[in-house]
Amino acid sequence: MNESGKLIVVSGPSGAGKSTVISRVMENDKSVVFSVSATTRAPRAGEHEGVDYFFIDKKHFESMIDNGELLEHTQYVDNYYGTPKLPVLENLSKGFSVLFDIEVQGAMQIKKQYPEAILIFVIPSDFSEIEKRLRKRGTDSEEKIQQRIKTAKIEYLMALNYDYIVINDDPDLAAFEIKAIITAEKCKTVNRKKYLTEVSLS
Ligand code: 5GP
Numbered sequence: 001m002n003e004s005g006k007l008i009v010v011s012g013p014s015g016a017g018k019s020t021v022i023s024r025v026m027e028n029d030k031s032v033v034f035s036v037s038a039t040t041r042a043p044r045a046g047e048h049e050g051v052d053y054f055f056i057d058k059k060h061f062e063s064m065i066d067n068g069e070l071l072e073h074t075q076y077v078d079n080y081y082g083t084p085k086l087p088v089l090e091n092l093s094k095g096f097s098v099l100f101d102i103e104v105q106g107a108m109q110i111k112k113q114y115p116e117a118i119l120i121f122v123i124p125s126d127f128s129e130i131e132k133r134l135r136k137r138g139t140d141s142e143e144k145i146q147q148r149i150k151t152a153k154i155e156y157l158m159a160l161n162y163d164y165i166v167i168n169d170d171p172d173l174a175a176f177e178i179k180a181i182i183t184a185e186k187c188k189t190v191n192r193k194k195y196l197t198e199v200s201l202s
Pocket of ligand 1: 037105
C-alpha cells in the first residue's frame with residue numbers, strides 16, 4: 001500500500017444502525033480494518049469473540065487500563081468499552097486505514113491524540129426511529145432501553161464536534177456516503193502532495 005492509512009471514527013447512538021452500515025462500508029475494501037473493541041458487556045446473539053468485540057471481565061478490563069493497553073476507553077450504560085492500542089498502531093504502520101465504532105467520549109479521546117482522525121456521526125433522519133430499532137432488536141430490558149435513549153440524547157449534543165453527519169435511513173445509502181467521505185479524505189491535497197514533487201519547470 002503506497003498511501004498512509006486513516007483513522008475513521010464512526011459514532012452514533014445505539015439504535016442508529018451503525019453496525020450494518022459499517023459492515024457494508026468494509027465489504028470489498030481491503031484497505032480498511034475494523035478496530036475490535038474490548039467490552040465487559042455480555043455478547044448478544046450472533047456476536048463473535050474477536051470479531052465483534054473481545055468480551056472480557058471487569059478485572060481484565062481494569063488491568064488493560066492500568067497497563068496502558070487501551071487507546072481510549074469509557075463507561076457506557078454500566079459497561080466498560082475500550083480500544084486495544086496495539087492492533088491500531090500495527091495496522092496504521094502497515095498503511096491500512098482503521099475504522100472505529102465508538103461512542104462520543106472515546107471519539108474525542110482519539111481526536112485529541114490524532115487530530116487528523118476523520119469523525120463521522122451516524123443518525124436516522126427521525127430520532128423516534130432509535131427507540132423503534134432498540135425495541136426491535138429485543139436484546140435489552142426496558143430499563144436499559146430507557147438508559148440508551150437518554151444516552152442517545154446526550155450524544156446528539158456532541159454531534160457538532162464531528163466532521164461529517166451521515167443519515168442512515170437506508171444502510172446502502174449511508175455506507176455509500178461514508179465511502180465517499182473516505183475517498184474525498186484520501187484525495188485531499190495534503191495527502192496527495194507527494195505526486196506533485198516530480199514536476200519541475202525546467
Ligand atoms: P453496544 O453495546 O451497542 O455494542 O455499544 C454501545 C456503544 O459503545 C456504542 O455507541 C458503540 O459505538 C460504543 N463502543 C463500542 N466499542 C467502544 C470502544 O472501544 N470505545 C468507546 N469509547 N465506545 C465504544
